[in-house]
Amino acid sequence: MQVTTIEGITRVVLDGRLDTDGVNAIELSFTATIVPAGRPAIVDLGAVTFLASLGVRMFISTARAAAGRGNTLVLFKATPPVAEIIDTMGLGEIIAIAGTEDEAIALAKA
Amino acid sequence: MPAKLLRAAAVDGGVLTMVLGNGLGAIAAGRVALAACCDAWGLSPAVVNRIEVIFEEVVANIVRHGFAPGYAQEIHVAAQLADGFAVLRFEDDGVAFDPLAVAPPAPFTSLAEAAVGGLGIPMVRRLASDVVYAAGGCFDGGFRPVNRLTVRVATGAISPAPPS
Numbered sequence: 497m498q499v500t501t502i503e504g505i506t507r508v509v510l511d512g513r514l515d516t517d518g519v520n521a522i523e524l525s526f527t528a529t530i531v532p533a534g535r536p537a538i539v540d541l542g543a544v545t546f547l548a549s550l551g552v553r554m555f556i557s558t559a560r561a562a563a564g565r566g567n568t569l570v571l572f573k574a575t576p577p578v579a580e581i582i583d584t585m586g587l588g589e590i591i592a593i594a595g596t597e598d599e600a601i602a603l604a605k606a
Numbered sequence: 607m608p609a610k611l612l613r614a615a616a617v618d619g620g621v622l623t624m625v626l627g628n629g630l631g632a633i634a635a636g637r638v639a640l641a642a643c644c645d646a647w648g649l650s651p652a653v654v655n656r657i658e659v660i661f662e663e664v665v666a667n668i669v670r671h672g673f674a675p676g677y678a679q680e681i682h683v684a685a686q687l688a689d690g691f692a693v694l695r696f697e698d699d700g701v702a703f704d705p706l707a708v709a710p711p712a713p714f715t716s717l718a719e720a721a722v723g724g725l726g727i728p729m730v731r732r733l734a735s736d737v738v739y740a741a742g743g744c745f746d747g748g749f750r751p752v753n754r755l756t757v758r759v760a761t762g763a764i765s766p767a768p769p770s
Contacts, residue, residue: 549729
């Protein structure tokens with residue numbers, strides 16, 4: 497997991513598999529990176545190759561906690577296998593989804 | 607250790623069979639054998655992803671909710687191609703449980719009210735062509751009734767899974 501700040505937004509790059517092992521390895525640091533920062537966050541999924549229900553849960557929990565502080569979480573650049581899970585679960589109904597980083601930044605600032 | 611949780615794996619006549627132990631490490635251990643079989647079958651990446659997600663969710667559900675920690679319970683998995691489908695059969699000697707009898711969580715409409723638990727089986731049902739549960743019989747030498755979940759995944763051109 498890589499973390500940078502861009503235009504006042506936390507930018508997180510995830511990679512690998514968000515399966516049981518993968519989520520267990522990063523969930524605490526993912527949430528701790530995004531929620532206490534007190535600013536919007538965008539999450540680059542371009543190198544994530546697999547998404548299971550634990551990963552969906554992680555995104556919902558973190559987005560909800562961020563929203564509780566008035567901040568938005570945006571997911572972007574999902575790979576085809578990840579995009580299928582996002583679409584199948586209807587995650588886009590409750591979390592902002594963008595195709596590109598520019599779109600994600602625009603949504604995070606909105 | 608994953609190696610200990612993959613107690614047996616074999617391919618015979620185009621059918622992959624595995625015996626997994628009681629632990630979440632069984633997912634990673636079994637996935638390697640399953641992925642190798644999917645490669646040999648020449649399935650598309652989209653179909654393989656669906657199969658891997660289903661495998662992950664079903665095994666995780668059994669270990670988390672059907673098994674008692676530390677007990678020598680097992681999941682028997684069989685995978686094969688038949689009539690345009692990849693057919694995955696999961697048998698376990700855990701607590702009797704029909705996952706299809708559980709009402710799925712409500713579709714996501716608001717972040718504040720979205721369910722964060724119980725998403726795995728609904729995900730399986732949306733990705734699969736069909737899912738069937740049955741119970742009965744025992745493993746050889748066993749005494750507990752076996753849960754049997756059969757999941758079929760279409761191997762042809764992928765159409766989007768139905769929305770939640």
